[in-house]
Amino acid sequence: MTITHTTLPAPDKAALARQGRAVRKRLQADPRAYQVPTDKAEIFAFGDFLTASECRRLTGLIDDIATPSQLHEQAYVEGFRTSYSGNFDPHAPFIRGISRRIDDLLGVDDNMGEAIQGQRYLPGQQFKPHNDWFYTDQDYWEIERKRGGQRSWTAMAFLNEVEAGGTTDFTEVGISIEPKPGVLLVWNNALPDGMPNEDTMHAGTPVEAGVKYVITKWYRTRKWN
Numbered sequence: 001m002t003i004t005h006t007t008l009p010a011p012d013k014a015a016l017a018r019q020g021r022a023v024r025k026r027l028q029a030d031p032r033a034y035q036v037p038t039d040k041a042e043i044f045a046f047g048d049f050l051t052a053s054e055c056r057r058l059t060g061l062i063d064d065i066a067t068p069s070q071l072h073e074q075a076y077v078e079g080f081r082t083s084y085s086g087n088f089d090p091h092a093p094f095i096r097g098i099s100r101r102i103d104d105l106l107g108v109d110d111n112m113g114e115a116i117q118g119q120r121y122l123p124g125q126q127f128k129p130h131n132d133w134f135y136t137d138q139d140y141w142e143i144e145r146k147r148g149g150q151r152s153w154t155a156m157a158f159l160n161e162v163e164a165g166g167t168t169d170f171t172e173v174g175i176s177i178e179p180k181p182g183v184l185l186v187w188n189n190a191l192p193d194g195m196p197n198e199d200t201m202h203a204g205t206p207v208e209a210g211v212k213y214v215i216t217k218w219y220r221t222r223k224w225n
Contacts, residue, residue, distance in 0.1 A: 010136065011136065016194035023188065024192075033046060050182040058118065062118035066084035066120045067084060069119065083127060085118060085120070106153060112152075117215065119212075126206040131189065132218060133189040149221040151219065154185075156168070156185045164207075166179055167179070168205075176205075
């Protein structure tokens with residue numbers, strides 16, 4: 001049987017729907033927000049969310065903490081995610097300030113957000129099409145359930161221009177987004193009814209030349225541990 005969002009258990013459905021409504025209302029009322037014109041997913045973009053100096057500082061911090069990226073799903077083929085990544089110290093004043101700005105933008109309590117993760121992609125590195133929400137029929141779900149439940153919203157910021165490649169592609173929506181320093185992307189990983197949205201499938205395409213740096217913060221339905 002093919003596993004889809006309609007066949008997976010959805011224990012956090014009500015919480016995802018509730019948080020989705022609140023964040024959607026806030027973002028749609030924000031004059032700085034650009035909403036991608038599609039009915040398949042709720043995707044917003046904010047230009048100049050980070051300053052040039054903040055982007056430079058974050059890229060340096062990523063270089064300090066980056067290790068080979070990991071995945072929950074052991075069945076993924078080799079090469080599925082080949083970037084380097086690492087979580088920032090959420091208590092560091094600089095990181096805490098940026099994290100709080102993202103929280104305030106979405107209107108989500110900071111204790112529901114994961115630690116901000118930095119990612120670095122060298123030439124040839126990529127993250128093949130995937131969803132950020134968790135498959136609740138997998139063994140890792142029991143761990144994630146206790147750590148804060150299902151992922152609701154994703155916030156991802158580009159930190160530098162890439163010489164070639166390295167776009168973020170929403171494969172089901174049919175859009176390809178070039179890295180632009182300081183731009184923040186925000187998307188809802190669920191449908192309005194709270195079920196996981198398969199159309200949030202996205203990929204970090206291979207970097208062809210240069211290096212790509214991004215930061216990502218994921219939000220949960222409950223307090224993240």
